[in-house]
Amino acid sequence: MKVSFKLRSFLKKPQNIILCIMFLFLAYLTLIPMIIMIKDTVTVHASEAMRLKKPIGSFTLNHWFKVLFDKENSWSIFYKPFINSLITSLGACLISLVVGGVYAWLITRTNIKYKKALSTLFIFPYIMPSWTLALAWFNIFKNSLVGGTPGMFASLTGIEPANWFAYGAFPIALVTGLHYAPFAYINIGGILRNMDANLEEAALMLKSTRSRIVRKITIPMVLPAILSTFLLVFSSAMSSFAVPTFLGLPVRYQVLTTQLYRTMNGSQKGQGYAMALIMIIIGVGILAFNQRMTGVRKNYTTITGKSSNIALVNLKKARSVISIIAIILVLIVSVFPLISFALESIILRPGNYSPSNFTLQFWIGTSEQNKIANSEPGILLNPGLWRALWNSIKLSVVCAFSAGTLGFLVGYAIVRARGTKLSTAVDNLAFFPYLMPAMAFSAIYLSMFSVRRGIIPSLYGSFFILVLIGTVKYMPFASRAGINSMMQLSNQIEEAGEIIGVSWWKRMTKLVVPIQKTSVISGYLLPFISCMRELSLFVLLVTPQNRVLTTLLFQYNEKGWSQFSNGINLLIVIIVIFVNTLVNKLTGASIDKGIGG
Amino acid sequence: MKKAFAILLVLVVACSLFAQGANEAAAPKAEPVMTHDELVAAAQAEGTLTIYSYSSRMAKIGEAFQNLYGIKVECTQLKDAEMIEKVSTEAAAGLDAADLIYCQDGSRVYPELILAGYVTTYVPEDYKALIPETYQDPLVFEFCNKLFMYNNENGASDLTNIWQLTEPQWKNKVQTKDGFQEGVNLNFFTMITRDDWAQKIADAYKALYGKDIVLDADCKNAGYQWIKGLYANVVLGKSDTTIHEQVGAAGVGDYYGLYTYNKSRNSAAKGLHTAPNTAMQPFAGFMYPVYTFITKNAKSVNAAKLFIEYASSNEGFEVYKVLGDYSPKADLVNPEDPISFSQWEQILVVEDPAWCAEARPDVEEFISRIM
Numbered sequence: 022m023k024v025s026f027k028l029r030s031f032l033k034k035p036q037n038i039i040l041c042i043m044f045l046f047l048a049y050l051t052l053i054p055m056i057i058m059i060k061d062t063v064t065v066h067a068s069e070a071m072r073l074k075k076p077i078g079s080f081t082l083n084h085w086f087k088v089l090f091d092k093e094n095s096w097s098i099f100y101k102p103f104i105n106s107l108i109t110s111l112g113a114c115l116i117s118l119v120v121g122g123v124y125a126w127l128i129t130r131t132n133i134k135y136k137k138a139l140s141t142l143f144i145f146p147y148i149m150p151s152w153t154l155a156l157a158w159f160n161i162f163k164n165s166l167v168g169g170t171p172g173m174f175a176s177l178t179g180i181e182p183a184n185w186f187a188y189g190a191f192p193i194a195l196v197t198g199l200h201y202a203p204f205a206y207i208n209i210g211g212i213l214r215n216m217d218a219n220l221e222e223a224a225l226m227l228k229s230t231r232s233r234i235v236r237k238i239t240i241p242m243v244l245p246a247i248l249s250t251f252l253l254v255f256s257s258a259m260s261s262f263a264v265p266t267f268l269g270l271p272v273r274y275q276v277l278t279t280q281l282y283r284t285m286n287g288s289q290k291g292q293g294y295a296m297a298l299i300m301i302i303i304g305v306g307i308l309a310f311n312q313r314m315t316g317v318r319k320n321y322t323t324i325t326g327k328s329s330n331i332a333l334v335n336l337k338k339a340r341s342v343i344s345i346i347a348i349i350l351v352l353i354v355s356v357f358p359l360i361s362f363a364l365e366s367i368i369l370r371p372g373n374y375s376p377s378n379f380t381l382q383f384w385i386g387t388s389e390q391n392k393i394a395n396s397e398p399g400i401l402l403n404p405g406l407w408r409a410l411w412n413s414i415k416l417s418v419v420c421a422f423s424a425g426t427l428g429f430l431v432g433y434a435i436v437r438a439r440g441t442k443l444s445t446a447v448d449n450l451a452f453f454p455y456l457m458p459a460m461a462f463s464a465i466y467l468s469m470f471s472v473r474r475g476i477i478p479s480l481y482g483s484f485f486i487l488v489l490i491g492t493v494k495y496m497p498f499a500s501r502a503g504i505n506s507m508m509q510l511s512n513q514i515e516e517a518g519e520i521i522g523v524s525w526w527k528r529m530t531k532l533v534v535p536i537q538k539t540s541v542i543s544g545y546l547l548p549f550i551s552c553m554r555e556l557s558l559f560v561l562l563v564t565p566q567n568r569v570l571t572t573l574l575f576q577y578n579e580k581g582w583s584q585f586s587n588g589i590n591l592l593i594v595i596i597v598i599f600v601n602t603l604v605n606k607l608t609g610a611s612i613d614k615g616i617g618g
Numbered sequence: 619m620k621k622a623f624a625i626l627l628v629l630v631v632a633c634s635l636f637a638q639g640a641n642e643a644a645a646p647k648a649e650p651v652m653t654h655d656e657l658v659a660a661a662q663a664e665g666t667l668t669i670y671s672y673s674s675r676m677a678k679i680g681e682a683f684q685n686l687y688g689i690k691v692e693c694t695q696l697k698d699a700e701m702i703e704k705v706s707t708e709a710a711a712g713l714d715a716a717d718l719i720y721c722q723d724g725s726r727v728y729p730e731l732i733l734a735g736y737v738t739t740y741v742p743e744d745y746k747a748l749i750p751e752t753y754q755d756p757l758v759f760e761f762c763n764k765l766f767m768y769n770n771e772n773g774a775s776d777l778t779n780i781w782q783l784t785e786p787q788w789k790n791k792v793q794t795k796d797g798f799q800e801g802v803n804l805n806f807f808t809m810i811t812r813d814d815w816a817q818k819i820a821d822a823y824k825a826l827y828g829k830d831i832v833l834d835a836d837c838k839n840a841g842y843q844w845i846k847g848l849y850a851n852v853v854l855g856k857s858d859t860t861i862h863e864q865v866g867a868a869g870v871g872d873y874y875g876l877y878t879y880n881k882s883r884n885s886a887a888k889g890l891h892t893a894p895n896t897a898m899q900p901f902a903g904f905m906y907p908v909y910t911f912i913t914k915n916a917k918s919v920n921a922a923k924l925f926i927e928y929a930s931s932n933e934g935f936e937v938y939k940v941l942g943d944y945s946p947k948a949d950l951v952n953p954e955d956p957i958s959f960s961q962w963e964q965i966l967v968v969e970d971p972a973w974c975a976e977a978r979p980d981v982e983e984f985i986s987r988i989m
Contacts, residue, residue: 067706067730072979077734097986166790167853168873169864270796270854273989283798286699287982288725288975464703471711481713561704564715565668565692576674576695 035525036437039430040447047450050493054465055301055453061294068288084291088299098280099296106277109193109265110258116198117254118247121205127347129213131334134344142348145355147203148597150554152263153590154196157358159267162187167271189274193265199354200264201254207543208246208505216242231334248311249505253497256304256456281458297458304456305449312445359594366400366588383584400588406573413570414596416484416559417552420491425545428496432503432544433533448504455497459557466490467561482564490562491552498551499544506540507533542608550597651743652920657927658687660920666690667921670701671720672908675937679929686928689921698723698801702730709736709914717916718925720759722908723801724971725808725978732756732971737911742927745947753946756971758907759930761944763879763962764806765903767862769870771891779826779899780819783874784847793861794876796854797985802906805974808981809904809967811841818900819844825899842984849988866890876903880942896957896965904967905944 031037062084070077088099127133128140146154162182163172175181185191220242224234240247262278269279277296284293336343369380380386386399400406431451438444454462466489470480480486510533518528534541556571563569570589577585652660661667667689669676680691694716696704701721708715709731719737721727731737739756746754766783768775777783783792797804809815820840823831837843855861858877865875866885875892885892896902910929912922928934930947938945939952944959951958 067734068726068975069979071729071976094983094987097989098983165870167855167864168791168793168870169860169867170869266856270856273854275989283982283986287798287801287804288978289982460700460703464707467704467707468711471707471713481708481711482715560696560700561707565694568694 034438036434037443039434040438040443043427043431043434043447044443044450047447047493050489051450051453053469054457054462057465057469058294058298058457058461062291062298064291066290069291072288081291084289084295087289088292088295098284098292099277099299102275102277102280103299105190105275106259109190109197109276110255112190112194113197113201113258114251114254116195117200117202117205118209118250120199121202121207121250122209122243122247124202124347124351125206125210125213127343129210131336132340133336133347134340135348139347139351142351142355143206144203144601145359145594145598146200148550148554148594148601149200149358150263150590150593151197151200151261152267153358153362154200154354155192155264155267157361158192158196159187160361162192184272188268188270188272192268193274193276194258196268197258197261197264198254201257204253204257205247205250208250208502209243211506211540211543212243212246212509213239244314245508246505248314249501252304252307252311253455253501255307259300259303260456260458278458285458285460293458294461297461300458301453301456304452308449308452312448359591362587362591362594366584366591368584383582383588397582397585400585400592405568406570406589409568409570409573410592410596412567413553413593416487416491416567416569417549419488420495420552421545421549423488423492424495424548425499425541427492428499428501428544428548429503429534429537429541431496431500432505432507433529435500435504436507448500451500452497454494457494459494459555460561462494463490463558463561482566484567486562487559487567487569490558491548491555494558495548495551498547502540502544502547503537506537510536538608542604546601546604549600553593553597654927657920657924661689661918661924662687664689664918664921666692667718667918667925668716669693669718669720669925670696670705670716672696672698672701672722673720676720676929678937679934680925682934683925683928687924689918689924691925698726702726705913706730706734706736709734712915714913714915714917716913717918718910718912718922720908720910722762722906723805724907724909724969725805725974726801727756727909728971728975731911736914738914739910740912740923740926742923742930745927745930748948749946753907756909756911757926758946759910760908760935760938761905761946761959761962761968762802762908763903763905763942763944763966764803764858764877765879765894765896765966766898767865767875767877767879767882767892767894769865769867769873769891770893771868772871774893775872775874775895777874777895778897779822780844780901781823781826781847784844784851788851788872788874790851790853791872792848792852792874792876793855793865794848794852795858795861796856798982799856802904802969804978804982804985805906805969805971806904806967807841807845807985808974808978809969810844810901811839811977811981812970812973813839815900815967816841822900836984836987845981845985846988849985862892863888863890866892878942879903880940882942883940901967902965904969905962906969 063080063082065073065075065077065079065081067077069081069083073081073083075081087094089095091098124139124143128136133139159172161173162175163169164175164181164184164187165171166184166187170176172182172187216239220238221234224238229237260278262282265274265276265279266282268274269276277300281293281296281300284290284296364374366383367379367381368374369378369382382399384399384401387402397403428451431447435444435448435451466486467481470477470486470489472481473479480489514532514536515528518532523531554571556575559569560572560575563572570593574586574589574593577589667680667683669680669691671677671693672695674695677693677695680693683689684691698721701719702723705716705719705721721731739754741749741754741757749757766777766780768777782788795803797807810819816839820831823840831840831843833839833843834846837846855864855875855877858881861875861877862881862884864870865873865877866888867890874895879894882892882894884890894902910926912919912926916922930945930950932950935945935947935950939950941952941955944952944962946959
């Protein structure tokens with residue numbers, strides 16, 4: 022009797038039902054891959070059997086030993102790259118928080134000019150694959166160390182950039198930091214915009230100084246957003262692979278992911294899994310810290326239902342100067358790479374930028390005209406490309422929809438049931454996939470879903486398996502966005518509805534979602550963008566019928582046909598911008614939350 | 619307690635779901651000897667063929683094959699690691715995903731695909747007399763050469779010995795691909811740590827400097843010692859295409875690279891100055907094999923066989939007849955190439971997958987330490 026009563030009251034709360042369902046869903050889709058991965062760290066794989074002289078599949082502690090305790094090798098295999106990873110990831114966090122935070126503050130809280138343009142352009146670096154930014158850095162600042170033609174900077178100024186500036190920790194942290202700065206911008210900007218200005222005004226009336234207000238009120242209020250950004254950027258930077266490969270290799274700057282890739286691609290997979298697991302543990306550690314911080318201070322509510330007017334800081338004389346500097350900096354990191362993609366896609370001979378070398382044959386040439394590129398028809402005439410483009414869009418939209426919806430519900434339920442074990446468990450489960458190396462994750466999915474298991478049919482080669490992995494992998498974006506925004510939403514609003522007997526469904530659709538519209542939409546757009554430019558997650562799971570655009574991008578890139586790969590890159594960026602604008606026009610919200618507009 | 623039990627229950631249920639994915643036993647296939655016409659008929663009855671390939675050029679052969687026989691060909695390009703991961707997982711799950719694969723990196727292919735029983739080798743009857751026996755099991759489709767290439771803008775190089783590239787004046791003047799980006803490069807380094815090659819390298823040292831080599835404490839033999847010396851000078855690159863551009867650009871002066879020879883076909887179009895140094899002792903580079911296999915669960919076995927035959931026919935192999943790519947099949951010679959396949963065999967290091975599979979982890983660790 023007592024138990025059933027407890028159970029009934031437990032299930033009466035919608036958040037508990039959501040958490041229960043999501044727990045089962047995520048346990049199957051993330052916990053099992055985790056367990057398989059843990060098992061992989063103590064199993065002899067086919068490539069290791071000959072060396073370890075043990076049968077395939079038998080138990081071994083050798084991988085852990087090599088990674089952590091081998092006097093001769095652990096330093097080079099794990100510790101050194103690990104320290105480098107910490108350095109670059111913390112550097113990237115710092116850069117993105119400072120850059121994103123400053124821009125968010127300028128746009129929401131000051132009378133800076135060009136708000137709309139700044140706000141839109143600021144997210145471009147995230148839309149572009151991070152390696153293209155790294156490539157741009159490399160092409161501009163490369164010095165004679167790598168041979169070849171001098172970089173753009175050296176040939177224009179005659180000054181050779183130093184090695185530390187051109188390669189290694191500094192540019193890796195900088196490029197990664199700028200790439201993820203939109204996270205900080207979106208998270209912090211969202212809070213700054215929604216924050217109840219009464220708090221600041223009260224302080225102002227009490228003659229508190231501006232700097233004291235920032236220290237005592239603004240920063241504590243945006244702390245959850247800062248922590249959340251830190252969590253996302255740090256984990257993304259830790260697991261980012263392309264940037265360190267491009268910029269670290271010339272000076273042999275190894276980070277954990279390049280090391281992970283080496284072991285997984287080499288003959289020591291087990292060590293790779295062990296390293297991946299360590300990365301996951303670190304991520305979970307940060308997540309736990311995050312939960313503790315937000316758990317201790319219960320009240321971050323900024324949306325109370327009362328109206329608020331934010332007094333903008335007057336930049337006075339500095340207004341024009343700051344506005345112009347801000348817009349120039351944004352143009353450099355957002356528009357300049359786009360121009361370079363466009364330019365690279367229309368030049369015949371690489372490195373020669375004179376108009377006589379321009380051609381549109383890589384866009385609209387027939388296969389007869391493109392003898393130089395193995396008779397591949399131009400981008401716009403290539404039927405394979407159109408099919409792949411359609412697949413990419415279809416996949417990204419479906420993934421975005423499911424990841425966004427589920428992520429928001431998860432965020433809602435986690436915050437509503439904050440403090441319970443179930444809430445923490447789901448919070449952790451939903452975040453695991455973000456920390457899993459894409460290739461290992463997809464390899465596990467391939468084996469999990471390639472045959473029928475109980476009631477789950479074989480999903481191999483289906484479109485659905487791509488949707489499934491994309492949803493699970495990108496849900497953390499939406500769930501983090503959901504948690505952040507729900508954290509600010511006062512319970513009172515929903516309780517008010519509850520008291521007058523409004524159903525949960527109606528409370529959600531008429532109260533919570535409309536208030537949270539911007540963060541809900543950003544929860545859809547981040548998975549969409551990520552999906553559009555994802556390769557390693559899908560490459561093991563695609564079959565020729567559902568090939569996506571990035572697989573083509575990879576092929577052209579491998580062949581060194583920079584015109585095609587730059588063209589496709591440009592295409593992806595344009596589509597994402599188009600979708601973003603479309604969503605903006607239709608719903609009024611956009612990924613940058615139009616926080617300036 | 620209740621919660622812990624619930625979690626346990628979920629795990630048990632989930633694990634049991636997972637554990638049900640056992641393989642169906644593969645029935646041994648009978649191997650009837652067919653005439654060519656019978657093979658064509660059987661292949662056409664199958665209708666489609668799915669290929670995973672290391673190179674995009676395979677798709678061209680696929681198109682020609684499709685036009686010739688009316689069998690639909692789907693060709694997917696995959697990187698080494700993804701290829702092995704995909705093929706082994708699909709084979710283990712009993713899926714008939716790919717029928718035919720063309721892959722490289724013997725040190726992984728050997729234990730993970732061949733020994734695991736996921737792939738089988740097929741050599742067309744007529745070809746057995748034309749291909750050296752060593753390259754029939756596993757069957758090598760082609761060899762790709764990676765040579766010591768240099769910038770020849772200022773004339774021919776006078777280097778004759780690989781040890782010269784370890785001398786201080788070549789510091790940051792040699793480029794090669796990071797071996798971990800592409801397994802075949804690591805296989806090359808692994809090959810030269812085998813006793814026979816290490817001895818040749820020690821002899822080359824003596825020939826150059828007139829004294830016996832003294833090994834560092836961390837170097838087991840002259841092969842390791844040379845790798846260490848090379849790594850002290852080398853700038854690591856990400857792809858052969860960019861290394862080619864960086865070594866061959868006008869104005870870089872004396873510069874060496876160890877990378878794929880077939881990149882030279884674009885030199886003129888890109889305005890690059892490179893030439894191979896085939897006089898280097900004791901080797902001028904290495905050649906790595908591309909293997910071809912029929913997968914364990916292939917549905918279109920006959921189409922796969924027919925394709926293997928076609929791809930290594932004079933007509934099919936046409937797109938691979940460029941400087942730097944070589945078929946071991948005697949009748950597929952490139953008339954424009956001054957050096958024949960058997961001559962390359964003499965001056966290059968050739969991959970032995972069994973040795974590489976066994977010894978590569980040591981070399982990987984060694985290279986990680988000296989990085």
